[in-house]
Amino acid sequence: MKSPWRIPDFLDLEYFFIQDKQLEEEHGADVLRDRDRNIYQNEIAGDIDDGVEPDRIWLIHRWLQVRRSQKNNDESEYELLPSRMWYELYGFFVALFSYLALVTGAGLAYSFLSYSGQQPVNVSLFFLVFVGFQVLSLFALLFAWYYRRIHNLDLRSSLLLSLVNKGLNSFFLKIRKHGLDNMDSKLRSQLYAALAAVRIRGRGYGSLFFWPLFLMFQLFGIAFNFGVLGAILLKVTSSDLAFGWQSTIQLSSHFVSRIVDWIALPWSWFLGSASYPDMSQIEGSRMILKDGFNHLNSGDLVSWWPFICLSICCYCLLPRMLLFVAGMFGRSRSLDRVSFNRPDHNQLLHRLLTPQLETIQRKTVLEKGQAHFEKRAAAEETIKEQPKAVLPKIGNLLALVPDEIFDDCDLSELKKYTQQAFGDGVAGVLRMNDDYEADETLVQQVQQKCT
Numbered sequence: 171m172k173s174p175w176r177i178p179d180f181l182d183l184e185y186f187f188i189q190d191k192q193l194e195e196e197h198g199a200d201v202l203r204d205r206d207r208n209i210y211q212n213e214i215a216g217d218i219d220d221g222v223e224p225d226r227i228w229l230i231h232r233w234l235q236v237r238r239s240q241k242n243n244d245e246s247e248y249e250l251l252p253s254r255m256w257y258e259l260y261g262f263f264v265a266l267f268s269y270l271a272l273v274t275g276a277g278l279a280y281s282f283l284s285y286s287g288q289q290p291v292n293v294s295l296f297f298l299v300f301v302g303f304q305v306l307s308l309f310a311l312l313f314a315w316y317y318r319r320i321h322n323l324d325l326r327s328s329l330l331l332s333l334v335n336k337g338l339n340s341f342f343l344k345i346r347k348h349g350l351d352n353m354d355s356k357l358r359s360q361l362y363a364a365l366a367a368v369r370i371r372g373r374g375y376g377s378l379f380f381w382p383l384f385l386m387f388q389l390f391g392i393a394f395n396f397g398v399l400g401a402i403l404l405k406v407t408s409s410d411l412a413f414g415w416q417s418t419i420q421l422s423s424h425f426v427s428r429i430v431d432w433i434a435l436p437w438s439w440f441l442g443s444a445s446y447p448d449m450s451q452i453e454g455s456r457m458i459l460k461d462g463f464n465h466l467n468s469g470d471l472v473s474w475w476p477f478i479c480l481s482i483c484c485y486c487l488l489p490r491m492l493l494f495v496a497g498m499f500g501r502s503r504s505l506d507r508v509s510f511n512r513p514d515h516n517q518l519l520h521r522l523l524t525p526q527l528e529t530i531q532r533k534t535v536l537e538k539g540q541a542h543f544e545k546r547a548a549a550e551e552t553i554k555e556q557p558k559a560v561l562p563k564i565g566n567l568l569a570l571v572p573d574e575i576f577d578d579c580d581l582s583e584l585k586k587y588t589q590q591a592f593g594d595g596v597a598g599v600l601r602m603n604d605d606y607e608a609d610e611t612l613v614q615q616v617q618q619k620c621t
Contacts, residue, residue: 381504445476
């Protein structure tokens with residue numbers, strides 16, 4: 171089953187958890203318990219089939235949708251949810267980076283392809299800058315990935331990634347400064363706390379927040395190469411473009427031809443020899459300064475551009491696309507591996523699934539116990555002269571005291587009044603509604619005491 175979660179959802183989840191903690195500190199746990207139980211009964215229970223136990227991951231996500239909808243429908247105050255901030259800023263950066271990469275690639279390639287008709291474009295330098303540099307960067311990326319894998323290093327320990335991530339986070343908050351300034355100071359602090367919570371709880375999220383940055387860099391590389399290809403095709407179709415090669419190192423034409431054959435191997439088997447220069451064309455496009463350029467053949471000079479375009483497609487554009495697809499799969503796997511077993515998740519599920527138990531104040535209980543005792547004493551007074559009957563023994567009592575009144579409950583008084591009201595004292599006291607795991611233990615303890 172495909173996970174319904176997306177990366178911005180976890181930002182909102184942490185944001186609501188932080189709000190709930192503050193609400194609990196100010197108004198007590200009853201407010202959260204009543205609210206979440208009402209959410210389950212009114213919004214969630216209808217979506218669950220009878221007799222089917224709801225999946226915890228789906229249940230938490232459904233609760234998040236309801237809370238998010240409530241915030242969006244609340245017009246009493248302006249509140250910028252982290253997910254909205256994420257979608258707006260990430261979309262903006264993807265568009266901005268793609269545009270800058272496209273313009274950078276096209277502009278840089280167009281400047282290299284300047285041909286006045288006197289000296290051909292140096293294909294050696296062009297290939298080194300636009301193909302060789304990108305291939306080296308890809309090998310460096312693969313080496314870093316392999317090194318971290320064999321040494322079991324976390325991606326968050328990367329200095330480069332940390333600096334980039336810190337810079338982007340700072341820019342994210344600055345670019346949305348107007349929206350944040352319009353927020354209440356309390357809400358703004360909760361937003362900052364949610365972002366900090368995601369970074370602190372990185373172990374639970376793993377490499378989830380690494381993949382958006384990785385995908386953004388791949389989009390940058392894809393757009394850059396499209397810009398380079400566009401500039402080459404524009405120059406080829408709109409002007410008489412000529413390529414030649416030269417080198418201070420004494421390289422033979424035969425050696426250069428062997429290198430070209432190896433580079434063109436991925437596509438030469440189905441596009442044929444027209445997709446790269448042959449031995450004679452390589453020899454005819456060699457530039458030697460002392461001989462000038464008038465002797466160069468026009469057919470040999472134009473034979474290089476298909477080779478350059480296909481090299482960029484094969485060694486630069488295609489790997490970036492494959493890395494982008496791999497990043498999509500990596501992001502999906504990271505979403506599937508996120509842990510939903512933290513105490514916050516367990517307490518939320520406990521509030522959603524535990525039926526509400528109405529409790530009365532300790533004073534009311536004591537008053538009822540006292541009234542029952544007085545009533546019983548009066549009844550016993552009326553039958554004093556009758557033969558004494560043996561009252562049935564109720565047995566030892568087990569008291570379940572809610573967490574919110576446990577600390578204020580005087581056990582000696584509780585035992586005294588239960589003795590007066592029920593004819594027997596309290597043998598044991600158990601605390602309930604403390605947390606999800608504690609209540610599971612409570613059920614086991616009750617079963618043991620009743621058997």
